Amino acid sequence: MIKNCLMQDSKTIIISITSDISLYLCNNVLKNHQIIGTYRKSNKELNQFKYNDKINLLKLDLTKQSNLKNFVRKNKKILNNWSNCIISIGAQKPIGMFKDLNSDQISESIDINFKNQIIILNLLLPLRKKREIKNVITWAGPGTNNANKLYFPYTISKIALIKSMELLDFEFQDVKFCILGPGWVKTKIHKETLANKKKAEKNYIVTKKILNGTLSIDTSMKDINDCVRWIFDSKKKDVGGRNFSVKHDEWKKLKFLDKIRKNHNNFKLRRKS
Numbered sequence: 001m002i003k004n005c006l007m008q009d010s011k012t013i014i015i016s017i018t019s020d021i022s023l024y025l026c027n028n029v030l031k032n033h034q035i036i037g038t039y040r041k042s043n044k045e046l047n048q049f050k051y052n053d054k055i056n057l058l059k060l061d062l063t064k065q066s067n068l069k070n071f072v073r074k075n076k077k078i079l080n081n082w083s084n085c086i087i088s089i090g091a092q093k094p095i096g097m098f099k100d101l102n103s104d105q106i107s108e109s110i111d112i113n114f115k116n117q118i119i120i121l122n123l124l125l126p127l128r129k130k131r132e133i134k135n136v137i138t139w140a141g142p143g144t145n146n147a148n149k150l151y152f153p154y155t156i157s158k159i160a161l162i163k164s165m166e167l168l169d170f171e172f173q174d175v176k177f178c179i180l181g182p183g184w185v186k187t188k189i190h191k192e193t194l195a196n197k198k199k200a201e202k203n204y205i206v207t208k209k210i211l212n213g214t215l216s217i218d219t220s221m222k223d224i225n226d227c228v229r230w231i232f233d234s235k236k237k238d239v240g241g242r243n244f245s246v247k248h249d250e251w252k253k254l255k256f257l258d259k260i261r262k263n264h265n266n267f268k269l270r271r272k273s
Contacts, residue, residue, distance in 0.1 A: 010034070014026070014036070015085070017038060018039050021139070021187065022086065024225060037049070037055060039060070063116070086136075087136075090189060092189055093196070094106070096150060100199075101153070109157065113157030135175075136165075137180060138179045150200060150201060165179045178231050181246065182219050183248070226252070239260070
């Protein structure tokens with residue numbers, strides 16, 4: 001029987017440690033982990049890790065597929081025997097109607113929001129720790145449950161990522177793959193909507209209202225942190241391969257597991273009759 005990995009001193013890889021969610025997790029649920037965090041560009045946010053001997057920072061530009069193999073080969077010893085992997089990279093642009101986008105914009109968005117995340121996973125999985133259940137967590141986004149006409153490449157990438165977590169969870173018996181929809185969170189990603197006032201249409205207004213506090217529908221970082229802890233603590237057979245909403249699902253309640261267990265199709269990408 002393969003057991004869940006222990007939280008204390010687990011080796012955790014964070015792809016994009018400078019994302020706002022990653023930064024919060026590092027200082028909370030992951031604070032006792034040995035962390036390997038990747039970053040694209042050095043910035044002031046990395047200063048908080050300068051004297052932390054539990055955090056190892058590695059430069060990686062995930063927007064370029066050609067970088068990925070070399071990154072893993074170069075850092076194999078550091079990356080080896082990981083127990084958890086959290087991929088927090090993402091970009092909403094290009095924003096606008098599909099008919100107004102060009103092929104390069106669409107391709108670049110799919111690369112960063114889906115394809116290159118799957119490729120880095122493919123390269124990292126052979127380096128995972130043996131004889132325990134590992135955790136892989138990725139992030140879903142808005143529009144996966146309804147039509148979101150202004151964020152086409154971003155939305156279809158997230159949908160592909162949702163299905164990928166289910167397929168990988170089925171294939172790898174020693175890895176628990178999950179994808180979490182954080183809801184609307186106050187993070188840097190919304191700068192892209194603010195920079196595209198005309199193309200973002202009503203989303204620009206909603207974003208402004210949430211950021212200035214006149215509309216309160218956002219998800220707290222604490223809830224995201226607690227949901228990640230819940231995934232870590234839960235059994236693969238219960239949460240593996242599923243897509244959970246931090247904001248709307250009742251994962252805080254014990255009876256929520258009963259709902260999951262009633263139907264193996266729950267919280268997965270399915271047609272409804």
